[in-house]
Structures are given as structure tokens and as C-alpha cells.
Amino acid sequence: MVGTGLLKGLWVTLRHVVETYRQDWHKFPRRYRREPVAVQEQSLTGLFTVQYPEERLRMFPRFHGHLIQKRDPETGLYNCTACKACERACPHGVISVEGERNPDRESKKKMLVTRFTWDAGRCLYCGLCVEACPSDALDWGQGYELAVDRREELVFDFERLLKLGEHAT
Amino acid sequence: MLRTETLSINVGPQHPSTHGVFRMLLTLDGERVVDLKPYFGYLHRGIEKTAEQRTYVQNVPFTDRLDYICGMSNNLAYALAVEKLAGIGPIPERAEYLRVIMAELTRVVNHCVAIGFLLNDLGAFFTPVLYCLRQREYILDLFEMASGSRMTPSYIRPGGVVEDVPPEFIPAAKKVVAGLPAFVDELDQLLTGNEILMARLQNVGVLPPERAIAYGVTGPVLRGSGVAYDIRRAEPYSIYDRFDFDVITEPGQDAYARFLVRLGEMRQSARILEQALAQIPEGPVMAEGVRRIRPPAGEAYARIEAPKGELGFYLISDGSPNPYRFRVRPTSLINLQALRDMCVGHLVADVVVILGSIDLTMGEVDR
Amino acid sequence: MPSLNNLFGFLQDWISGKLSGFLPPWGVTLAMMVITIVALLLFLVVTVMYLTYLERKVLARIADRLGPNRAGPLGIAQPVADVLKLIVKEVIVPARADVPVYFLAPVVMVAPALLPYAVLPFGPRMVPADISVAVLFVPAVTSITTLALLMAGWGSGNKFSLLGGLRAVAQKVSYSIPLLLAFLAVVLVSGSLSLVRIVEAQASYPFLLAQPLGFIIALICCVAEVNRSPFDIPEAESELVAGYHTEYSGVGFAMFFLAEYIGMFTVSAMLAILYLGGWHGPLLPPYIWFLIKVYLILCVMFWLRGTFPRVRVDQLMNLSWKVLLPLSMVNVAVVALVDKLGLRLGFLPGLVAGLVVMAVAAAVLRTRRRARAAAAARPAWQVREA
Numbered sequence: 014m015v016g017t018g019l020l021k022g023l024w025v026t027l028r029h030v031v032e033t034y035r036q037d038w039h040k041f042p043r044r045y046r047r048e049p050v051a052v053q054e055q056s057l058t059g060l061f062t063v064q065y066p067e068e069r070l071r072m073f074p075r076f077h078g079h080l081i082q083k084r085d086p087e088t089g090l091y092n093c094t095a096c097k098a099c100e101r102a103c104p105h106g107v108i109s110v111e112g113e114r115n116p117d118r119e120s121k122k123k124m125l126v127t128r129f130t131w132d133a134g135r136c137l138y139c140g141l142c143v144e145a146c147p148s149d150a151l152d153w154g155q156g157y158e159l160a161v162d163r164r165e166e167l168v169f170d171f172e173r174l175l176k177l178g179e180h181a182t
Numbered sequence: 183m184l185r186t187e188t189l190s191i192n193v194g195p196q197h198p199s200t201h202g203v204f205r206m207l208l209t210l211d212g213e214r215v216v217d218l219k220p221y222f223g224y225l226h227r228g229i230e231k232t233a234e235q236r237t238y239v240q241n242v243p244f245t246d247r248l249d250y251i252c253g254m255s256n257n258l259a260y261a262l263a264v265e266k267l268a269g270i271g272p273i274p275e276r277a278e279y280l281r282v283i284m285a286e287l288t289r290v291v292n293h294c295v296a297i298g299f300l301l302n303d304l305g306a307f308f309t310p311v312l313y314c315l316r317q318r319e320y321i322l323d324l325f326e327m328a329s330g331s332r333m334t335p336s337y338i339r340p341g342g343v344v345e346d347v348p349p350e351f352i353p354a355a356k357k358v359v360a361g362l363p364a365f366v367d368e369l370d371q372l373l374t375g376n377e378i379l380m381a382r383l384q385n386v387g388v389l390p391p392e393r394a395i396a397y398g399v400t401g402p403v404l405r406g407s408g409v410a411y412d413i414r415r416a417e418p419y420s421i422y423d424r425f426d427f428d429v430i431t432e433p434g435q436d437a438y439a440r441f442l443v444r445l446g447e448m449r450q451s452a453r454i455l456e457q458a459l460a461q462i463p464e465g466p467v468m469a470e471g472v473r474r475i476r477p478p479a480g481e482a483y484a485r486i487e488a489p490k491g492e493l494g495f496y497l498i499s500d501g502s503p504n505p506y507r508f509r510v511r512p513t514s515l516i517n518l519q520a521l522r523d524m525c526v527g528h529l530v531a532d533v534v535v536i537l538g539s540i541d542l543t544m545g546e547v548d549r
Numbered sequence: 550m551p552s553l554n555n556l557f558g559f560l561q562d563w564i565s566g567k568l569s570g571f572l573p574p575w576g577v578t579l580a581m582m583v584i585t586i587v588a589l590l591l592f593l594v595v596t597v598m599y600l601t602y603l604e605r606k607v608l609a610r611i612a613d614r615l616g617p618n619r620a621g622p623l624g625i626a627q628p629v630a631d632v633l634k635l636i637v638k639e640v641i642v643p644a645r646a647d648v649p650v651y652f653l654a655p656v657v658m659v660a661p662a663l664l665p666y667a668v669l670p671f672g673p674r675m676v677p678a679d680i681s682v683a684v685l686f687v688p689a690v691t692s693i694t695t696l697a698l699l700m701a702g703w704g705s706g707n708k709f710s711l712l713g714g715l716r717a718v719a720q721k722v723s724y725s726i727p728l729l730l731a732f733l734a735v736v737l738v739s740g741s742l743s744l745v746r747i748v749e750a751q752a753s754y755p756f757l758l759a760q761p762l763g764f765i766i767a768l769i770c771c772v773a774e775v776n777r778s779p780f781d782i783p784e785a786e787s788e789l790v791a792g793y794h795t796e797y798s799g800v801g802f803a804m805f806f807l808a809e810y811i812g813m814f815t816v817s818a819m820l821a822i823l824y825l826g827g828w829h830g831p832l833l834p835p836y837i838w839f840l841i842k843v844y845l846i847l848c849v850m851f852w853l854r855g856t857f858p859r860v861r862v863d864q865l866m867n868l869s870w871k872v873l874l875p876l877s878m879v880n881v882a883v884v885a886l887v888d889k890l891g892l893r894l895g896f897l898p899g900l901v902a903g904l905v906v907m908a909v910a911a912a913v914l915r916t917r918r919r920a921r922a923a924a925a926a927r928p929a930w931q932v933r934e935a
Binding site for chain 3: 019034
Binding site: 016017018019021022024025026029056057061073074075076077102103104137138139140141144153 | 236239240241242243244246309312313316319323326327328329330331334336344348361364365368371372373374375376377378379380
């Protein structure tokens with residue numbers, strides 16, 4: 014019969030419409046999800062939109078949001094030893110590190126970081142730098158609202174990365 | 183006697199349905215296509231040349247950005263080439279399984295996108311494409327869980343995979359795979375028997391098998407022409423010889439056959455995934471002693487059945503830590519060659535559909 | 550509830566009663582005309598604004614989305630924001646445009662789109678002018694928009710626009726014929742060309758039951774007449790960017806948009822009047838019933854848009870000339886025959902005859918498709934090169 018294919022298609026879309034309203038009804042008094050969820054519920058029908066500013070998805074622990082610099086939780090000193098492994102690993106050269114020997118011979122920290130910049134605007138977010146880090150200093154943070162007004166603000170310095178690291182932990 | 187003139191129009195590079203920055207110069211007689219000249223290169227980023235200045239591992243993120251819809255497949259092809267060149271191996275079992283799982287999930291992602299946007303080109307107002315993207319979203323969640331990125335994962339590396347998947351990955355993947363057949367069935371119900379769709383796709387963009395082979399076309403386009411050629415079968419790489427699956431072919435040789443092949447391949451991918459997820463062993467995921475890759479002087483070519491067709495990497499080493507030559511055999515570019523042959527004689531509306539049925543990613547065409 | 554049922558009639562009497570206090574009789578008539586026109590225009594503009602909202606919501610739900618929900622509660626202010634945006638936007642005239650034609654086209658598009666509302670009955674006593682040939686009047690005035698489409702396509706000086714304009718003309722002309730033949734069958738059944746008479750003739754049963762085939766033909770033709778998906782080839786986004794209105798921005802585009810949605814409302818109203826029994830219905834006031842029926846047809850149009858791909862231009866022509874035109878002719882003949890037999894069985898003879906014709910047509914189409922598929926076994930590429 015000519016037209017059955019068309020009717021079948023109409024039936025599928027009708028089912029989707031009905032299903033979205035049925036789900037709406039379940040959530041009725043409250044419009045948005047209460048808790049952020051990592052993975053959306055898997056189904057073929059029903060509303061799929063995440064109402065972004067009100068609803069947020071929880072990021073996975075491995076999510077490549079932005080780089081962070083970690084501190085030693087006991088001493089409070091930063092872990093980075095300015096060994097430049099990340100700088101060498103980066104395919105695009107978006108990280109640059111400069112360090113100097115710590116003048117204070119007694120301190121546990123042998124090397125001080127004098128300059129560390131990460132250019133988020135040119136970063137590939139591949140994670141080779143994090144893999145290369147031998148001293149558990151560089152890691153990924155899960156933040157994602159990183160929009161800025163000017164391109165220069167995309168270059169993160171050491172202080173900013175340390176601060177992001179504090180927020181992440 | 184009525185005098186008529188042909189009309190030349192540029193479709194692209196800023197046209198709603200050229201799948202990226204691509205330009206076709208169409209010569210029309212009324213609405214019928216007399217000639218078609220494709221122009222590309224708008225997205226050329228010099229990846230092949232750039233790669234000569236990077237180490238073998240540093241090139242992995244660049245492969246993500248070739249065919250940016252199937253990053254995992256590109257990673258796999260490149261990893262196989264480097265392993266062949268540097269003699270890395272054997273790859274741990276678990277890593278092999280993870281590679282197959284990721285590659286097959288990528289195939290589902292790609293076919294979702296291909297079918298969805300083909301329907302958009304046909305003028306179905308965003309409904310099928312959104313159903314497809316919804317399914318893709320579940321799979322991209324899995325990629326993000328494993329590698330931290332959705333489209334540019336850099337997950338499969340020479341020697342194995344970058345790190346083991348988190349413990350919640352396998353159950354989550356099983357759930358996604360269990361839902362796949364229902365999704366394909368729904369798509370089937372929505373689209374396959376649709377008379378308008380059949381009228382638009384059947385006998386459009388006919389590519390006979392001998393022509394397809396002559397052009398070097400691969401993937402669903404070749405199998406849609408009725409040639410049962412699938413590198414997973416013809417020359418099994420990784421551990422594809424262990425799985426039970428069918429090579430889907432359709433005798434139609436037209437855009438509709440390509441659409442059916444993609445639907446069927448999603449079903450077969452679900453079959454492979456089920457087997458792989460059931461059999462995956464525990465163990466390490468990286469081969470021993472892969473720290474600095476410095477292959478001996480020589481050359482290697484490795485190829486895989488990427489979702490769009492044969493994807494190959496040809497590497498030459500001069501013994502340094504960087505490749506001397508890094509050459510991609512791009513699936514999309516070679517499948518694009520058949521475009522003019524398929525389009526001439528059809529109407530303008532068909533050109534867009536034929537382009538969609540080839541399934542291009544301009545990132546791979548221009549590199 | 551007689552007052553509610555005839556709310557607008559009472560309103561009319563009340564206003565004219567007040568006016569006759571200080572105006573001569575011809576003045577009252579004139580004032581009533583102006584008031585009716587203003588009220589109708591306001592109604593139409595607000596309807597169009599919220600039709601876009603309804604359409605976006607329906608399409609969104611089909612695609613598992615929510616649709617506009619940011620401007621105001623439930624996105625209710627979205628149409629207002631859209632209108633403001635369109636008004637504020639700069640009008641860009643293309644360098645190669647044929648300027649007078651380019652600027653005239655939107656006006657020529659909107660004016661005839663409004664004319665049918667002079668004769669559309671929204672309820673008993675709710676028709677501005679009950680003329681005796683309204684069934685012909687509506688298609689006659691709406692087909693003037695064809696000229697506007699061609700003007701827009703030509704005037705823009707853009708090849709995509711030109712192609713879109715040409716397609717639009719071909720489409721409108723071809724689909725008017727089966728549409729009018731389908732309407733003709735209704736005229737035969739009801740015995741009148743006046744829309745009010747036709748609605749009154751449907752007091753016992755809607756003509757949909759007596760004219761199932763006619764309704765399907767008319768629905769398809771109406772969707773094609775207003776360039777809606779799956780027949781939206783004049784503005785096919787994936788091929789022609791936006792067809793004849795590619796080069797229009799701001800107010801010019803808003804005019805096309807307005808005309809398109811008014812056109813949709815018009816054809817839906819025509820279908821509701823001719824096939825669904827117009828204002829007839831239990832309990833609710835007649836004008837509410839009429840609007841319910843119109844919105845039902847509009848929702849079906851949105852539903853079609855959300856589900857189907859677009860047909861190709863040659864297939865569109867084939868459908869009209871090779872399928873709908875013969876079918877509508879057969880329909881007229883069958884209706885005339887049933888009418889002549891004069892069976893006193895209400896809608897049953899018409900329904901049975903319509904279903905039989907449809908079954909025969911489906912069988913013929915299927916065998917023809919089989920034959921075509923067999924012919925196509927030879928690759929088209931060889932045929933082409935030969």
C-alpha cells in the first residue's frame with residue numbers, strides 16, 4: 014500500500030511528542046532536575062535538552078576542562094619542579110616554563126618556578142603534558158566556563174593555575 | 183527556435199549543505215546539472231607537513247583533527263602504522279579489545295551523523311538528525327569517560343591505549359550497546375520505508391561497481407555499489423578476526439543503498455561490541471617499554487576500515503624521533519572523486535543529496 | 550449561553566447601535582467596516598506571531614526538545630522578540646537588485662494574502678462579506694502571490710532566488726488545478742459556491758465523510774500551495790539557501806514571513822470550512838469550534854514538516870499532474886454520479902465510492918512503481934552515456 018511508510022514515520026514522531034509530554038508530567042511541579050548528573054538517562058524518547066544555566070551535567074573525573082597546578086596537601090608547597098617535561102611534550106608549544114634554583118638551601122623545594130604560562134587559546138587539550146608530568150603537579154580540572162573577553166586573558170600564569178588547583182580539590 | 187543558456191552557480195563555500203567549507207561550481211541547464219567542478223582546500227591546515235616537525239606521540243592529537251567525527255578510528259590507524267614502523271608489540275590483550283570497542287563505537291557515531299545529516303540535506307526538518315545526535319551523545323559520553331574528550335580523544339596510542347578505562351566504563355558501554363538495536367529499529371521505522379525518502383534516494387547518484395573500484399572508492403559507498411570489500415575481513419588488523427560479523431552490501435548502487443549499508447553496519451557494530459564487551463580480559467593496556475619512540479630508518483603503511491572507508495597512514499622514518507614523511511590516505515578525498523560522475527545528469531536537489539550520501543568530512547579532505 | 554454563542558454578533562449590534570446615535574446610516578456602515586478590518590488585521594497579526602511560536606514548540610517536541618523557553622514564562626514573549634528583531638534589522642539591498650521590483654514584491658505578497666478574510670466565515674454572522682462565489686474568490690486572490698514570488702526571485706538579482714521564484718510559480722500553478730477540482734466536488738455536494746451555504750449544508754455530517762479522497766487531495770494541494778514541507782522546494786534550504794527570499798532581510802523578510810503564515814491559516818480555514826464542517830460542533834461557541842478545527846489542520850501541517858523529507862522538483866510536478874489531477878477528476882465524476890443517483894443514505898455512498906477509488910489508485914501506483922523499479926535495474930549511468 015502506498016503511504017504506509019509515511020504513516021509509520023508519522024507514528025514514530027507522534028510517539029516522541031507524546032513521550033516528551035508524559036515526562037513533563039512526571040516532573041510537573043519542578044521544572045528542572047534536582048541534582049547534576051554525569052550521564053543522561055539512556056532512552057530513545059522523552060526530553061533530552063539540558064536546561065543549561067539551571068541544570069548542569071556533572072563532568073567526568075577525566076574531563077579535559079583546563080589545566081591546574083597542584084600543591085602538596087601537607088606542606089602547602091606546589092609540586093611543580095620546573096623540569097620542563099610538559100613544555101617538551103606539548104605538540105603546539107603552548108606551555109612555557111622557567112625555573113631557578115632555590116636560594117634557600119635548607120628548603121625541601123630545590124627548584125622555584127619563576128614563570129609558567131599556558132595559552133588556553135592555542136591548546137589542543139590532548140593531555141600529553143599531564144601524562145608527561147613526573148611530579149604529580151600538572152593535572153586537569155573539570156571547569157568549563159572559561160570564556161573571557163580578550164585573547165590575552167586566555168594565557169594562564171602560574172598563580173592562576175594554582176588557584177584553579179585549589180578550587181578543583 | 184528557443185535559445186537557452188546554461189547557468190553557472192557556486193554552491194559553497196558558504197552554503198547550508200556543503201558539509202563544511204567546500205565549493206562546487208555547477209553548470210546548470212534549467213535545473214539539470216551539466217557539469218560539476220569541486221573546489222576544496224578551504225580547510226587546509228598543513229597537518230602532513232606539521233607532523234614532520236613533531237615526535238611520533240605528539241602527532242596523535244593531529245590525527246584526531248583529520249576526520250573530526252571519528253577521532254578514535256584515526257588514532258587507531260596511526261597507532262598501527264607507528265607500531266609497524268617501530269616494531270612495537272605485542273599489544274596487550276585488553277588494549278586490543280579497548281581499541282576494537284572504541285573503533286566500533288566510532289563507526290556508530292559516524293553513521294549516526296551521516297544518516298542524520300543526509301536527511302537534513304533531504305529537507306527533513308532536523309528531526310532525524312536530532313534523534314541520531316541523541317544516540318551519538320550517549321557514545322560521546324563514553325569517550326569522555328575514557329579519555330576526557332568527546333571528539334578529539336587522542337586515546338589510542340602507539341603501543342596500546344593511553345590509560346585503562348575507569349571501572350564504570352564497561353557497564354555503561356554495555357548499556358549503550360544494548361540500546362543500539364532499538365535505536366536502529368526506530369530509525370528504520372521512521373525512514374526506510376518512507377516513500378518520499380525512497381523517491382529521493384533510489385536511482386540517484388548511481389555508481390556501478392566497476393566505476394567505484396576504478397575511482398578507488400571505499401567504505402559504505404563501495405559496499406553500496408555491491409562490492410563486498412571490508413578491510414576488517416579482507417586483511418584483519420588488531421583482533422577483528424575473532425569477531426563474528428557480516429559485511430553488509432546492497433545491490434542498489436545508489437544513494438538509498440548507501441543509506442541501507444550504513445543502517446546495517448550500525449547493527450553489525452552492535453554485534454561486534456556485544457562480543458567484545460563480553461570477552462574483554464583484565465590486564466595492562468600499554469606494551470612494555472614504549473617511552474620514546476625512535477623507529478629505525480624505513481617505511482610503513484597501515485590501513486584500517488574507518489567508518490568512511492579505507493584510512494591509511496604512510497610513514498617514513500630516517501631514524502630520528504620525528505617522521506620524515508607523514509602521509510594520510512584520506513577516505514573522504516578519494517570518495518569525493520566519484521562526485522562528478524554521480525551528479526552529472528541529475529537535478530540540483532540531487533547534488534546535495536549525493537554529496538551527503540558520500541559522507542564527507544572536510545577536515546580529512548583538506549588536511 | 551446564547552450571548553456567548555453569538556458574542557460577536559451582539560458586539561456588532563451594540564457598537565452599531567451606539568454609533569447610530571450620532572452618525573448617518575452610511576457612516577455607521579463605513580465605521581463598522583473599518584472596525585471589522587482593524588479587528589481582523591489585529592487578529593491575523595497576533596495569530597501569525599503565535600503560529601510561529603506554536604510551530605516551534607511542536608517541532609521541538611517532535612525532536613525531543615523544549616523549544617523557545619527563555620523569553621518570558623514558557624517562552625511566551627519569544628514572538629515579540631522575533632518581531633522586534635525583524636523590525637530593527639537593517640534592510641540590505643543587493644547590488645544587482647532590480648530595485649522597484651525588489652521593494653514591490655513583499656507588498657504584492659502580503660496584500661492578496663489578506664484578501665480572503667473578507668469572505669471567510671468564522672461563525673454564523675461572523676463573515677465580513679458573504680459573497681456568492683467565495684469558493685472561487687479565495688483561490689483567485691491567493692494566487693496573486695505567485696506574481697510576488699516571481700518578482701522577489703527576479704528582483705533580488707540572485708541565481709538562487711531566481712531558481713526559487715521559478716519553482717514557486719510552477720508549483721503554485723500546478724497545484725491550483727487539482728485543488729480547485731477537489732473544491733468543485735464539495736460545491737457539487739452542497740450545491741452552492743458560498744462558503745456560508747457550504748458550512749450550513751454540513752449541519753448533519755462534515756463533508757470529510759462524504760469526500761475522503763477529496764479531503765486528502767485538498768490537504769496535499771494546500772500544503773503545496775503555501776510552500777510548506779514536504780513541498781517547500783521554492784525555499785529549499787539545503788539546495789537554494791532560502792529560495793526567493795534569500796536576499797531579503799528585516800522588514801522585507803518579515804512581510805514574506807507574515808504572508809506565508811497568513812496563507813497557512815487561510816488554507817487551513819478553507820479546509821475546515823469545506824471538509825470539517827466549519828463552525829458546527831457541540832457545546833462550545835461556533836467560533837471556538839472553527840478555530841479548533843483550523844488549529845488541528847495547522848498542527849497536522851507542522852507534524853508533516855517535522856517528519857518528512859522534501860520531495861524533488863520533478864517529483865512534485867509528477868505528483869500534481871500525474872496523480873492528483875487524474876484522481877481529482879475521477880473524484881468529481883464519482884461525486885456527480887453519486888449525486889445523480891440520489892441515494893438517501895447520507896454520507897455512506899460518497900464514503901464508499903471515495904475509499905474504492907483510493908484503493909484502486911494505490912494498487913495502480915504500486916504496480917507502476919514495480920515496473921519502474923524493473924526498468925531501473927539497468928544502471929542510470931549507462932543510460933546516460935548511451
